Amino acid sequence: MTDDLLARAEALDAADPLAHLRDHFITPDGFDVVSYLDGNSLGRPLRETARLLDDFVREQWAGRLIRGWTEGWMQWPLELGDRLGTVALGAAPGQVVVADSTTVLLYKMSRAAVDARPGRRKIVLDTDNFPTDRYVLEGIAAERGLSLVWIETDPAGGITAEQVADVVDEDTALVLFSHVAYRSGWIAPAAEINRIAHAAGALTLWDLSHSVGSVDLHLDDWGADLAVGCTYKYLNGGPGAPAFAYLRRGLQGELRQPIQGWMGHRASFEMGPGHEPAEGVRALLSGTPPILAMVPLHANLDMLAQAGIEAVRAKSTLLTGYVLELADRWLAPLGVQVAGPRDAAHRGGHVTLQHPAFERLLATLWENGVLPDFRNPNGIRIGPAPLSTSFVEVHRGLTMLRTLLEKQP
Incomplete structure (x- = not known):
């Protein structure tokens, strides 16, 4: 059966005015993460960050030394x-x-x-x-x-x-x-x-x-x-x-x-x-x-x-709205509850989902390259970062979560 939610993710990515910025983030060789959903806890590094740090150490720190303070x-x-x-x-x-x-x-x-x-x-x-x-x-x-x-x-x-x-x-x-x-x-x-x-x-x-x-x-x-x-x-x-x-x-x-x-x-x-x-x-x-x-x-x-905070907020709202779509369609029948606001006007950059099995499933999610975080008593936070996260990446992550929940006794 055609996954209409995947098609929707692909369409959202194709229409995303910020999509090109994802290429500015570092993806190391052998990168094992298939879905990073914890941008609300620790953001990813930029290629430009690595360049600036290297330049700072080699040129400003090593080259200017104490003169850097007054310069x-x-x-x-x-x-x-x-x-x-x-x-x-x-x-x-x-x-x-x-x-x-x-x-x-x-x-x-x-x-x-x-x-x-x-x-x-x-x-x-x-x-x-x-x-x-x-x-x-x-x-x-x-x-x-x-x-x-x-x-x-x-x-x-x-x-x-x-x-x-x-x-x-x-x-x-x-x-x-x-x-x-x-x-x-x-x-x-x-x-x-x-x-x-x-x-x-x-x-x-x-x-x-x-x-x-x-x-x-x-x-x-x-x-x-x-x-x-x-x-x-x-x-x-x-x-x-x-x-x-x-x-x-x-x-x-x-x-x-x-x-x-x-x-x-x-x-x-x-x-x-x-x-x-x-x-x-x-x-x-x-x-x-x-x-x-x-x-x-x-x-x-x-x-x-470059992106503009208004565009960032617009994408963040679409990302968290898409998380809610997947949660309602796939996860609610498996006992998952949304523990946060549904109205975009009251919803920040992450969505909290609750299920009694989440604490024990977190390690397996991480082993499979899906990285949300857990908050007591039984919640995981899905925090897609607007500048670095695609809609297809959200789809991949919640697909794995659904698969693990379906295997629960």
């Missing part, structure tokens, strides 16, 4: 931040830096936010946010004598504006949520939540780790206060690539981050007594920037700028 490296955190803001975040220049890990930046921004609202005793967060976000806020609450206000969210959904409005009040210092929920893929109504928090005098902090490079963002237009996110998922920055932080221009100078290092000083090489924060978003820096780890971002921001 450009010192400005990379701000220059890459501005580029990221323009290409992916909807942020005007002078509001984004690239530095540190997501966890460190979450701590810096959260501590600065609660300290900027003295006398307010509450931080609002949700129970199903990524563990790091919850753990960091638990530590800050203990450190500063604050109370955490937990919002119970549906693991198959996410935070809503109504839930936030029910708990935010004049004693709230900060609200922190993920824009795209790591488990379900739910897109939070950021602009509306920002308005609710601001009406009560609270600040907002958004984790963009599962959004950036997959969902079009408009931080300035949404009235966001602070945001952080990683660069190793849809931005393909590599394992442990540095994160980024956004601080709204109107708050710069008011918020003071707690890790006072030399790179965030008004005059880094003055090395005098006492810390005097630099003007603007540079004050968010602490130690020496991870320059080598920033190299891949140059290549990936070039590609994202």
